[in-house]
Amino acid sequence: MLEQIDQQAQRLMWEVRQQTLQLMTKKFNVAEKTSARDLVTTVDKQNEKMIDERLKTIDPACRIVSEEGFGDQVDDLKGHVWIVDPIDGTMNFVMQKRNFAIMMGLYVDGQPTLGYIMDVVEGTLYHGGKGMGVFANQQRLHTPENKSLADSLMVMNGYLTMNNVHGLQKAARKARGLRMYGSAGIEMIYVLTGCLGAYVSHLHPWDLAAGRVLAEELGLVVKSIDDDHLNVLSSNLVLVATKQAGQDLLTIAE
Ligand code: IPD
Ligand code: CA
Ligand code: CA
Ligand code: CA
Numbered sequence: 001m002l003e004q005i006d007q008q009a010q011r012l013m014w015e016v017r018q019q020t021l022q023l024m025t026k027k028f029n030v031a032e033k034t035s036a037r038d039l040v041t042t043v044d045k046q047n048e049k050m051i052d053e054r055l056k057t058i059d060p061a062c063r064i065v066s067e068e069g070f071g072d073q074v075d076d077l078k079g080h081v082w083i084v085d086p087i088d089g090t091m092n093f094v095m096q097k098r099n100f101a102i103m104m105g106l107y108v109d110g111q112p113t114l115g116y117i118m119d120v121v122e123g124t125l126y127h128g129g130k131g132m133g134v135f136a137n138q139q140r141l142h143t144p145e146n147k148s149l150a151d152s153l154m155v156m157n158g159y160l161t162m163n164n165v166h167g168l169q170k171a172a173r174k175a176r177g178l179r180m181y182g183s184a185g186i187e188m189i190y191v192l193t194g195c196l197g198a199y200v201s202h203l204h205p206w207d208l209a210a211g212r213v214l215a216e217e218l219g220l221v222v223k224s225i226d227d228d229h230l231n232v233l234s235s236n237l238v239l240v241a242t243k244q245a246g247q248d249l250l251t252i253a254e
Helices: 002-024 042-058 090-095 158-162 168-174 184-192 205-217 243-252
Strands: 030-035 038-041 063-066 080-088 101-108 111-119 124-129 133-136 153-156 177-179 198-203 221-224 236-241
Touching: 002 042, 002 101, 002 111, 002 124, 038 042, 038 090, 042 063, 042 080, 042 101, 063 205, 080 090, 080 184, 080 205, 101 184, 101 205, 111 184, 111 205, 124 184, 124 205, 133 205, 153 168, 158 168, 158 198, 168 198, 168 243, 184 198, 184 205, 184 236, 198 205, 198 243, 205 221, 205 236, 221 243, 236 243
Parallel strands: 063 080, 153 177, 153 198
Antiparallel strands: 030 038, 080 101, 101 111, 111 124, 124 133, 198 236, 221 236
16 A cells, blocks of 8 residues: 555656746745745645645545645644645745755654655655665665764754854864755755765754655664654754764764
8 A cells, every 4th residue: 555655646746846847937926924034935835735635635544734734733643644845945946946845754653654855956856665765766775874974064054053052063063064055855865865964953844754754764863952752743953864973963962
Protein backbone atom coordinates (compact mmCIF):
# COMPACT_ATOMS: atom_id res chain seq x y z
CA MET A 1 0.00 0.00 0.00
CA LEU A 2 2.79 2.45 0.91
CA GLU A 3 4.45 1.74 -2.42
CA GLN A 4 1.32 2.75 -4.28
CA ILE A 5 0.90 5.86 -2.14
CA ASP A 6 4.54 6.74 -2.83
CA GLN A 7 4.17 6.44 -6.61
CA GLN A 8 1.08 8.63 -6.62
CA ALA A 9 2.63 11.14 -4.23
CA GLN A 10 5.64 11.49 -6.54
CA ARG A 11 3.34 12.10 -9.50
CA LEU A 12 1.50 14.72 -7.48
CA MET A 13 4.74 16.56 -6.71
CA TRP A 14 5.58 16.82 -10.42
CA GLU A 15 2.08 18.10 -11.17
CA VAL A 16 2.28 20.74 -8.45
CA ARG A 17 5.67 21.78 -9.83
CA GLN A 18 4.05 22.21 -13.25
CA GLN A 19 1.24 24.29 -11.76
CA THR A 20 3.77 26.45 -9.89
CA LEU A 21 5.87 27.10 -13.01
CA GLN A 22 2.74 28.11 -14.92
CA LEU A 23 1.37 30.38 -12.20
CA MET A 24 4.79 32.03 -11.80
CA THR A 25 4.70 33.38 -15.32
CA LYS A 26 1.46 35.30 -14.59
CA LYS A 27 0.66 38.00 -12.07
CA PHE A 28 -0.14 36.62 -8.61
CA ASN A 29 -1.15 38.32 -5.38
CA VAL A 30 1.20 38.68 -2.43
CA ALA A 31 -0.12 39.35 1.08
CA GLU A 32 1.59 39.92 4.41
CA LYS A 33 0.68 37.45 7.16
CA THR A 34 2.24 38.73 10.39
CA SER A 35 4.73 41.23 8.88
CA ALA A 36 6.49 42.28 5.67
CA ARG A 37 8.91 39.39 6.30
CA ASP A 38 6.15 36.80 6.41
CA LEU A 39 4.39 36.47 3.05
CA VAL A 40 1.77 34.30 1.44
CA THR A 41 0.82 34.33 -2.23
CA THR A 42 -2.12 33.04 -4.19
CA VAL A 43 0.27 30.38 -5.54
CA ASP A 44 0.96 29.04 -2.01
CA LYS A 45 -2.81 28.73 -1.57
CA GLN A 46 -3.51 27.16 -4.96
CA ASN A 47 -0.70 24.65 -4.44
CA GLU A 48 -1.92 23.73 -0.99
CA LYS A 49 -5.49 23.28 -2.18
CA MET A 50 -4.32 20.99 -4.98
CA ILE A 51 -2.03 18.95 -2.71
CA ASP A 52 -4.58 18.55 0.09
CA GLU A 53 -7.40 17.55 -2.26
CA ARG A 54 -5.24 15.01 -4.06
CA LEU A 55 -3.83 13.51 -0.85
CA LYS A 56 -7.38 12.80 0.25
CA THR A 57 -7.87 10.64 -2.86
CA ILE A 58 -4.40 9.04 -2.73
CA ASP A 59 -4.62 8.19 0.98
CA PRO A 60 -8.35 8.50 1.87
CA ALA A 61 -8.15 7.92 5.64
CA CYS A 62 -5.32 10.41 6.14
CA ARG A 63 -5.35 13.69 8.02
CA ILE A 64 -3.42 16.71 6.77
CA VAL A 65 -1.45 19.45 8.52
CA SER A 66 -0.73 22.21 6.02
CA GLU A 67 0.63 25.72 6.44
CA GLU A 68 -1.98 27.89 4.78
CA GLY A 69 -5.07 26.46 6.46
CA PHE A 70 -6.69 24.05 3.96
CA GLY A 71 -5.81 21.03 6.09
CA ASP A 72 -7.40 19.41 9.12
CA GLN A 73 -7.23 20.28 12.78
CA VAL A 74 -4.67 17.68 13.90
CA ASP A 75 -3.73 17.29 17.56
CA ASP A 76 -2.20 13.82 17.57
CA LEU A 77 -0.23 11.59 15.21
CA LYS A 78 -2.45 8.51 15.11
CA GLY A 79 -2.74 6.81 11.71
CA HIS A 80 -1.57 8.53 8.51
CA VAL A 81 -0.73 12.22 8.92
CA TRP A 82 0.63 14.23 5.98
CA ILE A 83 2.47 17.48 6.70
CA VAL A 84 2.54 19.88 3.76
CA ASP A 85 4.43 23.04 2.82
CA PRO A 86 2.96 24.26 -0.49
CA ILE A 87 5.82 26.72 -1.10
CA ASP A 88 8.79 26.73 1.22
CA GLY A 89 10.77 29.93 0.83
CA THR A 90 7.85 32.16 -0.17
CA MET A 91 10.09 35.23 0.22
CA ASN A 92 12.54 33.77 -2.32
CA PHE A 93 9.63 32.81 -4.57
CA VAL A 94 8.40 36.44 -4.55
CA MET A 95 11.77 38.23 -4.63
CA GLN A 96 13.95 35.86 -6.68
CA LYS A 97 11.75 33.29 -8.38
CA ARG A 98 14.31 30.67 -7.35
CA ASN A 99 15.53 28.83 -4.24
CA PHE A 100 12.15 27.60 -3.10
CA ALA A 101 10.65 24.15 -2.68
CA ILE A 102 7.44 22.20 -2.27
CA MET A 103 7.45 19.67 0.57
CA MET A 104 5.34 16.96 2.05
CA GLY A 105 5.99 14.20 4.55
CA LEU A 106 3.95 11.23 5.72
CA TYR A 107 4.04 10.15 9.37
CA VAL A 108 2.41 6.84 10.26
CA ASP A 109 1.51 6.58 13.95
CA GLY A 110 4.14 9.25 14.53
CA GLN A 111 6.89 7.44 12.61
CA PRO A 112 8.67 9.41 9.83
CA THR A 113 7.68 7.30 6.78
CA LEU A 114 7.75 9.09 3.40
CA GLY A 115 9.34 12.43 2.42
CA TYR A 116 9.31 14.65 -0.67
CA ILE A 117 11.19 17.87 -1.39
CA MET A 118 10.80 19.35 -4.86
CA ASP A 119 13.38 21.92 -5.96
CA VAL A 120 10.97 23.56 -8.37
CA VAL A 121 13.39 25.56 -10.53
CA GLU A 122 16.03 22.80 -10.73
CA GLY A 123 13.36 20.21 -11.49
CA THR A 124 14.69 17.72 -8.95
CA LEU A 125 12.49 15.71 -6.63
CA TYR A 126 14.23 14.42 -3.51
CA HIS A 127 12.16 11.53 -2.24
CA GLY A 128 12.33 8.37 -0.22
CA GLY A 129 11.30 6.84 3.03
CA LYS A 130 12.08 4.61 5.93
CA GLY A 131 13.81 1.49 4.64
CA MET A 132 13.41 2.62 1.01
CA GLY A 133 16.49 4.77 0.50
CA VAL A 134 16.62 8.38 -0.71
CA PHE A 135 16.67 9.48 -4.34
CA ALA A 136 17.23 12.64 -6.36
CA ASN A 137 14.82 11.90 -9.21
CA GLN A 138 15.96 8.35 -10.17
CA GLN A 139 19.44 8.59 -8.66
CA ARG A 140 20.06 7.00 -5.27
CA LEU A 141 21.76 9.21 -2.69
CA HIS A 142 24.38 7.81 -0.34
CA THR A 143 25.10 8.94 3.19
CA PRO A 144 27.25 12.08 2.92
CA GLU A 145 30.84 11.98 4.13
CA ASN A 146 30.97 12.28 7.92
CA LYS A 147 32.65 15.72 7.97
CA SER A 148 33.53 17.59 11.14
CA LEU A 149 32.09 21.05 11.79
CA ALA A 150 35.49 22.63 11.13
CA ASP A 151 35.48 21.00 7.70
CA SER A 152 31.85 21.88 6.91
CA LEU A 153 29.75 24.69 5.57
CA MET A 154 26.92 25.41 7.97
CA VAL A 155 23.55 27.19 7.73
CA MET A 156 21.89 29.09 10.56
CA ASN A 157 18.74 31.11 9.98
CA GLY A 158 18.87 34.91 10.24
CA TYR A 159 17.56 35.19 13.80
CA LEU A 160 20.23 32.81 15.08
CA THR A 161 23.05 34.72 13.39
CA MET A 162 21.87 37.98 15.00
CA ASN A 163 21.04 36.66 18.49
CA ASN A 164 23.18 34.41 20.59
CA VAL A 165 20.87 31.45 21.23
CA HIS A 166 22.44 28.48 23.06
CA GLY A 167 25.91 29.78 22.13
CA LEU A 168 25.29 28.88 18.51
CA GLN A 169 27.24 31.90 17.22
CA LYS A 170 30.34 30.27 18.69
CA ALA A 171 29.53 27.07 16.78
CA ALA A 172 29.10 29.08 13.59
CA ARG A 173 32.58 30.55 14.03
CA LYS A 174 33.99 27.01 14.25
CA ALA A 175 32.47 26.02 10.91
CA ARG A 176 34.45 26.35 7.71
CA GLY A 177 31.89 28.86 6.43
CA LEU A 178 28.38 30.13 7.12
CA ARG A 179 25.60 30.19 4.51
CA MET A 180 21.90 31.16 4.41
CA TYR A 181 19.59 30.25 1.52
CA GLY A 182 16.14 31.25 2.83
CA SER A 183 14.35 27.95 2.26
CA ALA A 184 14.36 25.11 4.76
CA GLY A 185 13.70 22.69 1.90
CA ILE A 186 16.70 23.84 -0.15
CA GLU A 187 18.87 23.86 2.99
CA MET A 188 17.76 20.29 3.83
CA ILE A 189 18.64 19.22 0.27
CA TYR A 190 22.14 20.64 0.77
CA VAL A 191 22.63 18.56 3.92
CA LEU A 192 21.25 15.44 2.19
CA THR A 193 23.69 15.87 -0.69
CA GLY A 194 26.73 16.73 1.47
CA CYS A 195 26.96 20.40 0.40
CA LEU A 196 26.38 21.42 4.02
CA GLY A 197 27.61 19.62 7.14
CA ALA A 198 25.17 21.26 9.54
CA TYR A 199 21.89 23.13 9.44
CA VAL A 200 20.30 24.85 12.44
CA SER A 201 16.98 26.67 12.32
CA HIS A 202 13.69 27.29 14.10
CA LEU A 203 11.32 25.09 12.11
CA HIS A 204 7.56 24.70 11.93
CA PRO A 205 6.14 21.19 11.37
CA TRP A 206 5.86 21.75 7.58
CA ASP A 207 9.47 23.03 7.36
CA LEU A 208 10.80 19.88 9.00
CA ALA A 209 8.51 16.97 8.17
CA ALA A 210 9.83 15.91 4.76
CA GLY A 211 13.51 16.65 5.38
CA ARG A 212 13.48 14.72 8.63
CA VAL A 213 12.29 11.53 6.90
CA LEU A 214 15.01 11.78 4.25
CA ALA A 215 17.82 12.86 6.60
CA GLU A 216 17.13 10.05 9.08
CA GLU A 217 17.00 7.48 6.28
CA LEU A 218 20.49 8.63 5.24
CA GLY A 219 21.77 8.24 8.81
CA LEU A 220 22.13 11.97 9.44
CA VAL A 221 21.49 13.52 12.84
CA VAL A 222 18.11 15.23 13.30
CA LYS A 223 17.73 16.67 16.79
CA SER A 224 15.90 19.29 18.75
CA ILE A 225 18.41 21.64 20.38
CA ASP A 226 16.19 22.95 23.14
CA ASP A 227 14.24 19.79 23.90
CA ASP A 228 14.95 16.11 24.51
CA HIS A 229 12.98 14.96 21.52
CA LEU A 230 11.46 16.44 18.40
CA ASN A 231 7.76 17.17 18.45
CA VAL A 232 6.50 16.84 14.89
CA LEU A 233 3.39 18.92 15.54
CA SER A 234 5.09 21.93 17.11
CA SER A 235 7.94 24.30 16.27
CA ASN A 236 11.43 23.26 17.27
CA LEU A 237 14.97 24.60 17.16
CA VAL A 238 16.36 21.83 14.99
CA LEU A 239 19.80 20.56 14.05
CA VAL A 240 20.31 18.45 10.91
CA ALA A 241 23.92 17.40 10.44
CA THR A 242 26.49 14.72 9.81
CA LYS A 243 27.16 12.68 12.94
CA GLN A 244 30.52 14.37 13.51
CA ALA A 245 29.45 17.95 12.77
CA GLY A 246 26.35 17.40 14.93
CA GLN A 247 28.47 16.19 17.83
CA ASP A 248 30.93 19.09 17.40
CA LEU A 249 28.10 21.59 17.37
CA LEU A 250 26.29 20.16 20.39
CA THR A 251 29.55 20.15 22.37
CA ILE A 252 29.91 23.88 21.73
CA ALA A 253 26.24 24.81 22.14
CA GLU A 254 25.12 25.59 25.70
C1 IPD B 1 10.33 29.62 5.78
C2 IPD B 1 11.63 29.31 5.10
C3 IPD B 1 12.77 30.00 5.81
C4 IPD B 1 12.83 29.63 7.28
C5 IPD B 1 11.50 29.96 7.94
C6 IPD B 1 10.38 29.23 7.21
P1 IPD B 1 8.03 29.55 4.33
O1 IPD B 1 9.27 28.89 5.15
O2 IPD B 1 11.89 27.92 5.07
O3 IPD B 1 14.01 29.62 5.25
O4 IPD B 1 13.87 30.33 7.90
O5 IPD B 1 11.55 29.52 9.29
O6 IPD B 1 9.15 29.54 7.83
O7 IPD B 1 7.27 30.38 5.31
O8 IPD B 1 8.59 30.35 3.22
O9 IPD B 1 7.27 28.34 3.92
CA1 CA C 1 5.17 30.94 5.56
CA1 CA D 1 8.38 26.60 5.06
CA1 CA E 1 5.34 27.80 3.08
